[in-house]
Amino acid sequence: MVKRNHPPRKLSNYLLNKSLQLRYVAFVTVMSAVISGALGYLIWRQEADASNYVLQAFDAFTKDAELRGAISDRLQSGDDRLILTMAGAGLGLVVVLFLYLVVMTHKVAGPLYKVSRYFDEMAEGKLGNVWALRKGDMLQDFYVKFKQMHDALKKRHKEDNEAMKKFIAACEAAGVGEGGGFGRELGELRAHLERREQALTTS
Amino acid sequence: MSAQKKQDKGYKRSWKNLLLNKRYQLRFTLFMVGLSAVLMCLLGWWVMTVAHRATTVAINNVLGEEICKDPSAQATAVDPDEAGPVEEEPAAAAEPPPVAEGDSGKKKPVVTIEESDMQILDTPPPGEKKPGGTNAGEPPAPAAEDPAALRATFEQCKAHQSAQIAKLEGRKRLIFWVLIAVGSMLVIGLLFYGIKMTHRVAGPLHKVTLYMAKLKDGKYDTVYNLRKGDHLVDFYAHFKSAHAGMKKWQEDDVARLKAVIAAAEEGKLEGRSPELAAALAELKALLAKKEGSLG
Numbered sequence: 001m002v003k004r005n006h007p008p009r010k011l012s013n014y015l016l017n018k019s020l021q022l023r024y025v026a027f028v029t030v031m032s033a034v035i036s037g038a039l040g041y042l043i044w045r046q047e048a049d050a051s052n053y054v055l056q057a058f059d060a061f062t063k064d065a066e067l068r069g070a071i072s073d074r075l076q077s078g079d080d081r082l083i084l085t086m087a088g089a090g091l092g093l094v095v096v097l098f099l100y101l102v103v104m105t106h107k108v109a110g111p112l113y114k115v116s117r118y119f120d121e122m123a124e125g126k127l128g129n130v131w132a133l134r135k136g137d138m139l140q141d142f143y144v145k146f147k148q149m150h151d152a153l154k155k156r157h158k159e160d161n162e163a164m165k166k167f168i169a170a171c172e173a174a175g176v177g178e179g180g181g182f183g184r185e186l187g188e189l190r191a192h193l194e195r196r197e198q199a200l201t202t203s
Numbered sequence: 204m205s206a207q208k209k210q211d212k213g214y215k216r217s218w219k220n221l222l223l224n225k226r227y228q229l230r231f232t233l234f235m236v237g238l239s240a241v242l243m244c245l246l247g248w249w250v251m252t253v254a255h256r257a258t259t260v261a262i263n264n265v266l267g268e269e270i271c272k273d274p275s276a277q278a279t280a281v282d283p284d285e286a287g288p289v290e291e292e293p294a295a296a297a298e299p300p301p302v303a304e305g306d307s308g309k310k311k312p313v314v315t316i317e318e319s320d321m322q323i324l325d326t327p328p329p330g331e332k333k334p335g336g337t338n339a340g341e342p343p344a345p346a347a348e349d350p351a352a353l354r355a356t357f358e359q360c361k362a363h364q365s366a367q368i369a370k371l372e373g374r375k376r377l378i379f380w381v382l383i384a385v386g387s388m389l390v391i392g393l394l395f396y397g398i399k400m401t402h403r404v405a406g407p408l409h410k411v412t413l414y415m416a417k418l419k420d421g422k423y424d425t426v427y428n429l430r431k432g433d434h435l436v437d438f439y440a441h442f443k444s445a446h447a448g449m450k451k452w453q454e455d456d457v458a459r460l461k462a463v464i465a466a467a468e469e470g471k472l473e474g475r476s477p478e479l480a481a482a483l484a485e486l487k488a489l490l491a492k493k494e495g496s497l498g
Contacts, residue, residue, distance in 0.1 A: 035246060149415040169482075192456075
């Protein structure tokens with residue numbers, strides 16, 4: 001397999017197959033957000049209950065409004081800080097997970113994108129060179145099979161060209177095909193062969 | 204068209220064939236399952252911590268609300284070493300909850316935590332009855348200082364406490380098992396869902412791989428549609444175009460070779476030279492091969 005220097009991955013190119021990638025990314029991210037959210041809610045409830053408990057216990061012993069206010073403020077700020085910390089951690093988890101999954105799915109979408117482009121070339125009748133996948137890409141097995149198929153088609157294409165060339169050369173050596181019906185057909189075969197040759201040179 | 208419909212109908216998803224591309228499918232599925240398992244473990248650990256704390260508080264509450272007085276211990280001023288944990292525990296827990304007295308000496312309510320939802324409830328001070336008379340489930344106070352009646356009351360009280368504590372412990376165990384069941388269901392559900400979801404990608408890839416193997420062997424069969432619900436529809440469309448492109452080469456070749464061979468035969472070129480005859484024979488063989496590949 002011919003190797004060449006690949007362009008570095010660009011952030012904007014990471015979502016090559018949006019429907020495939022976002023479906024998986026969204027599912028895992030939402031599921032993690034729900035579980036983390038449930039965990040965060042429980043922690044917050046526990047903390048809020050503990051704060052209420054402290055205040056109610058305080059009320060049971062004294063009626064000092066000023067001290068109660070100070071304690072309440074302190075507890076409230078603690079609760080608020082906890083909410084912010086948990087929201088930040090949850091958001092961080094979701095963002096990191098999202099980015100990680102986009103990169104992970106890109107390793108599947110990348111090879112598919114690459115093969116799709118080769119398929120497009122084949123659709124136009126072209127059989128150019130097939131380059132290696134990037135390091136870390138997934139679907140290596142699939143790509144190997146694609147390359148084997150592409151190589152086989154190319155080899156057969158070349159063999160067919162050789163057979164046609166050989167026939168044209170034999171006709172020229174025998175001095176036939178300069179005119180008449182056969183000459184016209186031979187001219188068509190030459191043009192056809194030229195197109196076939198071009199299909200191999202284009203990449 | 205009808206043959207294509209028949210073919211499309213013929214292939215149904217089977218659980219046996221779900222893992223078509225193990226490396227890809229398991230990687231994505233296990234990542235999803237592993238992540239949710241970790242999060243569920245954290246959640247479960249937290250829930251169990253809370254449940255344990257709530258159970259402990261509730262047990263202390265049970266022991267504190269209902270102090271069982273052992274008549275024999277009261278009568279003989281028992282040695283603390285002989286008292287045993289059963290008698291000792293309530294005594295420790297029976298330490299009266301802090302009761303504040305204001306300037307007027309009026310008692311204020313103390314707070315206890317209700318075990319099920321960690322709600323804080325006003326608890327009447329020890330000795331004070333709850334509204335409505337006797338607390339539900341509590342044994343009635345003995346009418347007289349009869350030792351047998353006191354012993355019976357004590358046993359009844361202990362049995363009641365044990366039942367309450369067993370109920371609380373049972374609830375904690377239930378929470379644990381519910382968490383295990385929910386976690387397992389989530390993991391198994393995600394495992395199946397993940398495999399099924401990735402199968403919708405692996406399926407089309409598998410199908411394309413089969414067609415590619417045929418192309419490699421020089422067979423240009425008809426390409427059928429994907430199954431309903433399969434992903435990679437666009438990718439498959441690209442493949443179909445590629446297949447059509449390669450098939451068109453074959454059809455063009457067949458048409459061109461047929462025309463040339465017919466013209467050569469018409470002109471009786473085979474007799475012109477042995478090289479030309481050999482090249483023509485080779486061309487005919489190539490035509491036959493190409494016609495065969497188109498099916």
